[in-house]
Amino acid sequence: SKTLRLILGDQLHRRIATLSDLDPDTDIVLMVEVRAEATYVRHHKQKIAFLFAAMRHFARDLEAEGVTVDYVRLGDPENTGSFGGELERAFERHTPERVVVTEPGEWRVWEMMQDWRESLPLEIREDNRFLCSRARFEAWAEGRKSLRMETFYRDMRKRTGLLMEGAEPEGGRWNFDAENRKALPKSLEPPERLAFQPDAITREVIELVEAEFGDHFGRLDGFSWPVTRKDALKVLAGFLKEGLPRFGDYQDAMRTNAPFLYHALISPMLNAGLLDAEEVCRAAERAYREGRVPLNCAEGFIRQILGWREYVRGLYWARMPDYARSNALSATRDLPWFYWSGETEMACLEACIGQTRDHAYAHHIQRLMVLGNFALIAGIAPAQVEEWYLVVYADAYEWVELPNVHGMVLWADGGVMGSKPYAASGAYIDRMSDYCRGCAYDVKLKAGLTACPFNYLYWNFLIENAERLSGNPRLSMPYRTLERFGPKRRAEITADASRFLDTLSADQSAFQIASP
Ligand code: DLZ
Incomplete structure (x- = not known):
């Protein structure tokens, strides 16, 4: 049956739940650039450019597969400027039998989706871009006095088998942080960042962002993020080779004029769906098992993704919307200019x-x-x-x-x-x-x-x-x-x-x- 499938800007993964049963003969994939999302806070110019460019490339790749993509650009004259408005318009355009989406990353958008349910035949699918579902995290959190990351992380290690030897953690310890707090010796030159020259699609987006959001914070010149899965995988491969072998040791170090050090620089791509959390963890584990990186480095990296990332996401959904409202230390000073x-x-x-x-x-x-x-x-x-x-x-x-x-x-x-x-x-x-x-x-x-x-x-x-x-x-x-x-x-x-x-x-x- 004809299905309208809405892909949000941070869901750019081919295996996202929204697309799992896609039928290219009948279905339409909807993607929308909307002013409300670009301005609910005044995002950094590179953040908007990265996401719009990634969205446009993702749409292009789907089309190359033979999928019908209805892509609404920011400048389209009829653009209503919001997810809700664009979904409604697309529903009228295509008169599908149903609409499929995947759970959004943010409470704000989750609330919008509850409204859409009132007026549209909407199916909201579980977000499969995380290793721990919302329900699973809530079951873990249930009845616990404290929700410490370390406990959650060990649970996730056991559940996924990542860096495990049977029931025991690889190397006999869960955490090698004691080895991961080294200052960076002067003699070490960290690798160059893998920089990507914007192609025609990205250049057009950069111009759009400069024209429409030119007064937002941040510089746009020097934009060099990868905006496709293919290039994101190159960053990952480069990191596994050049960064990860020293990532653990120097992950807390800082040096003037060396912003990237041994860090992976994959979080924008991971959080937008270009990379997948599990594939990233498995790749780091493989690098360790094949003797290419030390255990403290692989473990420190995997903990960031399997541990921290999944944990904060679970906590967010378990505690929202009240979580944002507390101010335990009664801090009231304005943010300095x-x-x-x-x-x-x-x-x-x-x-x-x-x-x-x-x-x-x-x-x-x-x-x-x-x-x-x-x-x-x-x-x-x-x-x-x-x-x-x-x-x-x-x-x-x-x-x-x-x-x-x-x-x-x-x-x-x-x-x-x-x-x-x-x-x-x-x-x-x-x-x-x-x-x-x-x-x-x-x-x-x-x-x-x-x-x-x-x-x-x-x-x-x-x-x-x-x-x-x-x-x-x-x-x-x-x-x-x-x-x-x-x-x-x-x-x-x-x-x-x-x-x-x-x-x-x-x-x-x-x-x-x-x-x-
Ligand atoms: C961050 C962002 C921006 C700037 N613009 C868009 C957009 O035009 N269209 C879109 O689908 N998504 C955008 N996003 C990402 C959304 O804000 C994100 O998908 C929601 O916050 C849900 O997590």
Whole structure:
């Protein structure tokens, strides 16, 4: 029977559930570029360009197979600008007997789909792009006091058999993170990023994005993401060869002007459907089994995907819509303007924001321990930080962004995800990067105008949140240290912090560099 199959922009996988029983003789695949999706937050220009280009290539490949694709472009004169409007129009155009979709990645779109069900013969299929279904995660979470990633991850290892020797973890341990925190030696030159020259389709999209969303954050020149499955597989293969053998060791390291290091750069493609989570994990396991990469590297990488990625997605669906509403540390400060402009004299933040603007990418430690850590210890309002992350990264959809930022980065969930906030002083950044060497502030100084702001903001954060956090066993060490500080030192911390925080402005026009 004639079926209309709607493929959303992050479902670009040939084996997506929507297409499993596709009949090219009768069915129509619908894909729509809509303004509402490009502007519900003002996404980074590269994020929109990546997705539109990937959508157009995916449609082209389906057509080459003989599938009828009804592709609505952003500029089509009748385009209503929303998923709902376009689905309705397409339904009238094609008068199908039914409409098939796959569960969306975001709650926002899930709610839209509930409305469509009222007026259309709609079938919503389970999202098969994840190894753990929503129902399965909820069954795992049911009745558990805490929902720790590590427990979930071990369960997933056993269930998939990935890096297992029978019932035991490969190498006798579940986790090799202790070996994965090395600073990057100066002598090591990380591999070049595999860059893709935009073809005619992508160039047209880049022009469209510049014309329509030119005032959004981020640069478009230098766009070099792969936008097809074929090219995404090349990135994966390149990573397995050049990156993965050192990924584990240096996954937490940071270096000025080296944004990519040994990272895979596959998250935008994975989250848009060009790559599949299981195939990626299996490929990494194979590289280990064939002796091409050490175990700590394969395990560290697989944990990111089989563990973290599946876990945050499960948690998102299990806890939405309430999850986003908590603010456990009552953080209310506005997001400083420098998150958009990059104008700050803190070299670490300047570097991480600069590469985010240039590439719509930063790696997990830059996101967590520099950009996120600052937002945490400066007490920035969760909703503003969350929106920033959703806007600026090419891989960001709410299912992955929200738990990571709300829970992991800001501890706004009061400990659902992490047993303690990931607050750190400048010493951590100094240990894991070369940023501090080129900084106007001195990471060794604890107080005063030229001291690294992370140093006093860290202690100020502990002071301000003592009521909520001092009883946390995982924070007993720093709170004991804080007790030994005495009133004078504590007053100095508070004074430094408020002087610095007062110089931050959320307002572009009032912006002034906080000069040391
Ligand atoms: C992110 C995004 C953007 C910018 N534009 C579109 C679009 O025009 N059409 C589309 O189908 N999807 C787009 N997306 C991805 C959707 O926002 C994503 O599919 C939903 O958030 C559901 O996860």
